[in-house]
Amino acid sequence: MNGGELPKELSSDELINIYKKMLLIRKFEQRITKDFGKIKSPLVHTYTGEEAIAVGACMAINEDDYITSTHRGHGHFIAKGGDVNSLMAEIYGKEGGICKGRGGSMHVADFSKSMLGANGIVGAGPPLALGVALASKMRNEGKVVLTFFGDGAANQGMLHESMNLAAAWKLPVIFILENNMYGWSTPFHAATAIKDFSIRAQGYGMKGFTIDGNDVIEVYKTIKEAVDIARNGGGPTLIECKTYRWQGQTIMDPDKYRSPEEKEEWKNRCPIKAYKTRLIRGEIIDKVMIQEIEEMTLVKIDESFKFAKENKNPDPSTVLDNVYKKPIKYGGN
Amino acid sequence: MEGIKLVEETKTMRGLDAIRLAIEEEMERDESVFIMGEDIGKFGGCFFVTEGLLEKFGPERVRDTPISENAILGCAIGAAMAGMRPIAEIMFADFLTVCMEMIVNQAAKASYMYGGQISVPVTIRVPFGTGIMGAAQHSQSFESWFMHVPGLKVILPSEASDFKGLMKTAVRDDDPVIFFENKRAYYLTADVPLDKDFTIPFGQARIFTEGDDVTLVATGAMVQESMIAATKLTEENIHCEVIDPRTLVPLDKKTILTSVEKTGKLIIVDEGCKTCSVSAEIAAIVVEEGFQYLKKEIIRINTPDVPIPYSPKLEKKIIPNAKLIQEKIKKLI
Numbered sequence: 246m247n248g249g250e251l252p253k254e255l256s257s258d259e260l261i262n263i264y265k266k267m268l269l270i271r272k273f274e275q276r277i278t279k280d281f282g283k284i285k286s287p288l289v290h291t292y293t294g295e296e297a298i299a300v301g302a303c304m305a306i307n308e309d310d311y312i313t314s315t316h317r318g319h320g321h322f323i324a325k326g327g328d329v330n331s332l333m334a335e336i337y338g339k340e341g342g343i344c345k346g347r348g349g350s351m352h353v354a355d356f357s358k359s360m361l362g363a364n365g366i367v368g369a370g371p372p373l374a375l376g377v378a379l380a381s382k383m384r385n386e387g388k389v390v391l392t393f394f395g396d397g398a399a400n401q402g403m404l405h406e407s408m409n410l411a412a413a414w415k416l417p418v419i420f421i422l423e424n425n426m427y428g429w430s431t432p433f434h435a436a437t438a439i440k441d442f443s444i445r446a447q448g449y450g451m452k453g454f455t456i457d458g459n460d461v462i463e464v465y466k467t468i469k470e471a472v473d474i475a476r477n478g479g480g481p482t483l484i485e486c487k488t489y490r491w492q493g494q495t496i497m498d499p500d501k502y503r504s505p506e507e508k509e510e511w512k513n514r515c516p517i518k519a520y521k522t523r524l525i526r527g528e529i530i531d532k533v534m535i536q537e538i539e540e541m542t543l544v545k546i547d548e549s550f551k552f553a554k555e556n557k558n559p560d561p562s563t564v565l566d567n568v569y570k571k572p573i574k575y576g577g578n
Numbered sequence: 579m580e581g582i583k584l585v586e587e588t589k590t591m592r593g594l595d596a597i598r599l600a601i602e603e604e605m606e607r608d609e610s611v612f613i614m615g616e617d618i619g620k621f622g623g624c625f626f627v628t629e630g631l632l633e634k635f636g637p638e639r640v641r642d643t644p645i646s647e648n649a650i651l652g653c654a655i656g657a658a659m660a661g662m663r664p665i666a667e668i669m670f671a672d673f674l675t676v677c678m679e680m681i682v683n684q685a686a687k688a689s690y691m692y693g694g695q696i697s698v699p700v701t702i703r704v705p706f707g708t709g710i711m712g713a714a715q716h717s718q719s720f721e722s723w724f725m726h727v728p729g730l731k732v733i734l735p736s737e738a739s740d741f742k743g744l745m746k747t748a749v750r751d752d753d754p755v756i757f758f759e760n761k762r763a764y765y766l767t768a769d770v771p772l773d774k775d776f777t778i779p780f781g782q783a784r785i786f787t788e789g790d791d792v793t794l795v796a797t798g799a800m801v802q803e804s805m806i807a808a809t810k811l812t813e814e815n816i817h818c819e820v821i822d823p824r825t826l827v828p829l830d831k832k833t834i835l836t837s838v839e840k841t842g843k844l845i846i847v848d849e850g851c852k853t854c855s856v857s858a859e860i861a862a863i864v865v866e867e868g869f870q871y872l873k874k875e876i877i878r879i880n881t882p883d884v885p886i887p888y889s890p891k892l893e894k895k896i897i898p899n900a901k902l903i904q905e906k907i908k909k910l911i
Contacts, residue, residue: 380657383612
């Protein structure tokens, strides 16, 4: 756990990039938490504490492979290479946001990066992932789809349908279950009778693994293996990543349903801190570099905030744009 | 070539054959078109609309699915997001209730909430309506529900050539289309153009017969009933103008309003339950935009607000028919 060998196939730059991305997500979420009064929407969900999953997983795929995300999507967006400025501007509802201020935090998407969108409906990403995977398969593109979802979504009927169909049709989908222990205030052990969700995989005819979601290298390695299987026509895999949501369900959640001791215990298992220690031990980075990365990250976040703040609000006269590809004409002939 | 008029080649066929022909032609024309649904392959579809397509196009493009409506639509919508043009069949309109999520929150919203980054060119085919002793869960008319969801196009033809032309337009359209196929209209025959590029634009109503005395707006099976009533009444020198909107979103308001301006009287006939029905919307539009044309109150003829009963005697009692329409017209005039 968080102590094994660093994978040899990854260069020093790649290993450092993993660290940079995790840190960027962390600092981004800390910043919007600090600024929540300015954002105003209560429906902003942070990924703090879960960074290793998105970053480790996206490290295991190619740029043109796809991901679907959840309502807690900032981390996936950044991990897939999305632009932080347009992410911040979207959360602030500005025209320069990635969705032009139409989507907000729960709908951030960058289709140019094959990031098919955060999604406000729990469990709605996996059914869409099926279709993207099917398209890839029908066109022999060899692309795979990572579909992220939580322990809450694990109990949605849509997920059952999706896992079954993916297995039946051997679709190149990797089901990544981010078990952060809580569906809002409900602990997963109160919502299910099983300890590890991965045992469900067998019932669909696919392999299932439960791993430490706070170990970015373990996430990377496990998902890489599943990706190789999927790319070679072997079908889907379920990977449950155990992790913990450091903050409340949303940035407005007073989070009184979890004990301080429990939160403290998980903070001691910080995925970023643990990875940093490994990089130092492996002599990949030193304290000077760490300092530099930290400073650069903060500059980036400041810039994104500045970009969002100075960006203009969407023009109200455009509010009806994009309901349809071309505005529909009432009144025909 | 002046003076030479090309005679359009047509063939007499049933509504369901016309839909099949449209799908077949579109699949031949465009490799990204494929069809999926429950029992649409070997069996040929519950109403045999897709009969023979599996043999012609193979199992990759004619896909039998598990009984998982969310997975069917998620898969179709995801594939559409990735650039395919899927046609998904939901065996009965009544089953739309179990996959509303994919239609309402995903397909309809994606273009808008992702800031116009993508469109979703999916066609969802839905047999609906009474006439087969389907009882409460296999007979319903849900078209008005979907008119209430911005982002969807709602198509409801009543005659074979319209089935063909509108189905082809649906497949070629870049937005999500829900295509309602009336079960009784499946078996009505008409002359259908064989031209492979015969398409009918959305938003153009069809005037089935012209008249000066009363405007009769009808959809689905009610068009046939209205035509029977209108034909009978010509014997009494009452001339009805029968209009089928054919597409409910976008709706051709102009044709309806122009007709009401001429006749001053409006009767709307639709098979849905009366409350919040298609007829309610059309009546509201005419009151809002054509109040000055009305010489009499608007009459709506609908199925009453009751589940559809099994016994044909009971079903007949509640579904509007030519006799009832005739009576209402005479009473109004």
